Amino acid sequence: MTEKLEKMMNDSKAMRWGVLTLVAFTMLCGYFLTDVMAPLKPMLEAQLLWDSMDYGIFTSAYGWFNVFLLMLIFGGIILDKMGVRFTGMSACILMVIGCALKYCAIAGHITIDGTILGMKSQVVLAAVGYAIFGVGVEIAGITVSKIIVKWFKGKELALAMGLEMATARLGTMLAMSVTIPFAKLFGTTMPDGSIQPDIPAPLLLCLVMLCIGAVGFFIYTFIDRKFDEQQNEENMEQEEPFRAKDIFLVIANKGFWLIALLCVLFYSAVFPFLKYATDLMVNKYEVDASLAGMIPALLPLGTLFLTPFFGNLYDRKGKGATIMIIGAMMLIAVHFLFALPLLNEWWFATFLMIVLGVAFSLVPSAMWPSVPKVIPEKQLGTAYALIFWVQNWGLMGVPALIGWVLNTYCRLDGEVGTSAYDYTLPMYIFTGFGVAALFVALLLKREDKKCGYGLEEPNIQK
Numbered sequence: 505m506t507e508k509l510e511k512m513m514n515d516s517k518a519m520r521w522g523v524l525t526l527v528a529f530t531m532l533c534g535y536f537l538t539d540v541m542a543p544l545k546p547m548l549e550a551q552l553l554w555d556s557m558d559y560g561i562f563t564s565a566y567g568w569f570n571v572f573l574l575m576l577i578f579g580g581i582i583l584d585k586m587g588v589r590f591t592g593m594s595a596c597i598l599m600v601i602g603c604a605l606k607y608c609a610i611a612g613h614i615t616i617d618g619t620i621l622g623m624k625s626q627v628v629l630a631a632v633g634y635a636i637f638g639v640g641v642e643i644a645g646i647t648v649s650k651i652i653v654k655w656f657k658g659k660e661l662a663l664a665m666g667l668e669m670a671t672a673r674l675g676t677m678l679a680m681s682v683t684i685p686f687a688k689l690f691g692t693t694m695p696d697g698s699i700q701p702d703i704p705a706p707l708l709l710c711l712v713m714l715c716i717g718a719v720g721f722f723i724y725t726f727i728d729r730k731f732d733e734q735q736n737e738e739n740m741e742q743e744e745p746f747r748a749k750d751i752f753l754v755i756a757n758k759g760f761w762l763i764a765l766l767c768v769l770f771y772s773a774v775f776p777f778l779k780y781a782t783d784l785m786v787n788k789y790e791v792d793a794s795l796a797g798m799i800p801a802l803l804p805l806g807t808l809f810l811t812p813f814f815g816n817l818y819d820r821k822g823k824g825a826t827i828m829i830i831g832a833m834m835l836i837a838v839h840f841l842f843a844l845p846l847l848n849e850w851w852f853a854t855f856l857m858i859v860l861g862v863a864f865s866l867v868p869s870a871m872w873p874s875v876p877k878v879i880p881e882k883q884l885g886t887a888y889a890l891i892f893w894v895q896n897w898g899l900m901g902v903p904a905l906i907g908w909v910l911n912t913y914c915r916l917d918g919e920v921g922t923s924a925y926d927y928t929l930p931m932y933i934f935t936g937f938g939v940a941a942l943f944v945a946l947l948l949k950r951e952d953k954k955c956g957y958g959l960e961e962p963n964i965q966k
């Protein structure tokens with residue numbers, strides 16, 4: 505038996521890390537498109553005459569279908585029923601279709617006269633594209649989590665999850681740093697010598713990258729089929745089929761709800777913040793619009809190294825609940841300092857962004873690998889899908905809320921087509937999410953003591 509196990513495909517380091525590289529690259533491409541519009545916000549306002557509300561509606565579209573049409577929950581069920589190959593490829597195709605629609609809407613290749621439901625038709629078309637893409641990238645995220653468990657169970661699971669997140673964040677970082685230079689590269693030189701960036705150009709780049717990411721996943725499906733055949737030959741334990749009863753078992757678990765709540769509160773204060781961070785740099789810290797994306801780009805840059813580092817630490821030393829509490833505290837401090845009217849200097853914003861990067865490494869590196877400690881393994885797919893679903897309420901609602909708050913209470917000039925906002929109130933709102941996240945993290949630690957989930961124990965058993 506031992507001899508047989510040694511021959512399994514995932515026993516080869518090269519094979520399992522190679523698999524991780526392939527699927528993590530697909531996620532990198534997905535995260536690139538997710539955040540590509542953030543640095544373009546001031547240009548959307550200047551060139552396409554969007555306002556913050558339009559931008560907020562567009563950004564919130566990411567979660568429309570996931571939340572209201574329960575696509576994530578169906579995605580989880582499809583994943584459990586049809587397997588990673590079918591679900592992953594379908595997710596890649598949805599990402600490509602969604603991105604293509606978004607590109608065509610922004611580039612003006614598809615136009616509808618007037619408004620739709622009182623909203624600019626361009627905003628609605630781009631938002632529908634983004635909503636389709638949101639279904640694809642979220643289902644891809646659950647699928648990739650399942651693939652990582654499949655290949656790394658009993659091996660470097662938390663490190664692999666940390667590295668996958670780090671690679672995906674590279675996509676966010678590219679979105680923050682490459683988008684504007686790329687848009688300028690294809691921009692038009694104006695009579696006064698200034699360059700008017702080409703807004704659709706970075707979206708086209710994303711489309712090409714998503715196609716490459718889909719090809720990467722397609723290659724993975726062949727490896728996965730071989731691995732399945734090998735597992736069948738070896739009569740290895742097969743995955744349990746999905747049962748509707750599993751959903752009820754998961755939602756009856758208090759620990760699950762605490763993790764899901766922590767997830768939605770914490771992520772609501774990070775990803776939606778990133779959508780406005782470039783604009784914050786321009787408005788509060790007076791950074792030049794063409795360079796402003798560089799500062800938020802530091803956040804994913806820090807997480808590249810720190811997420812695997814903290815994941816490895818959790819694997820070996822434990823203290824998962826404490827790590828989440830420290831991360832939530834740092835989040836509060838950063839957003840509160842962004843809100844206060846002091847040190848309106850680019851270097852201070854840079855410092856805060858780096859600290860936020862540490863917080864954004866601490867919580868995810870401990871939270872995601874904690875799910876299997878709270879939820880039995882056979883319900884894990886359903887649990888991750890449900891956590892993502894709860895989280896998507898925040899990813900959908902908070903950008904729209906912030907857009908509305910900016911438009912209604914924070915305009916400094918009252919003119920459409922300019923981007924002068926006072927970000928104090930939005931930053932207090934983000935601080936509030938941090939405070940709520942800290943409260944839930946403390947409850948989680950208490951629940952861990954009561955129920956003995958082992959969140960403070962190392963993942964690797966000696």
Ligand SMILES: NCCCC[C@H](NC(=O)[C@@H](N)CCCCN)C(=O)O
Nearest residue numbers: 535538645649665669775868872892
């Ligand atoms: N093994 C779980 C990995 C989850 C990583 C996590 N992703 C999400 O939470 C997604 N639902 C949302 C991604 C939004 C991308 N801007 C993460 O930390 O990225």
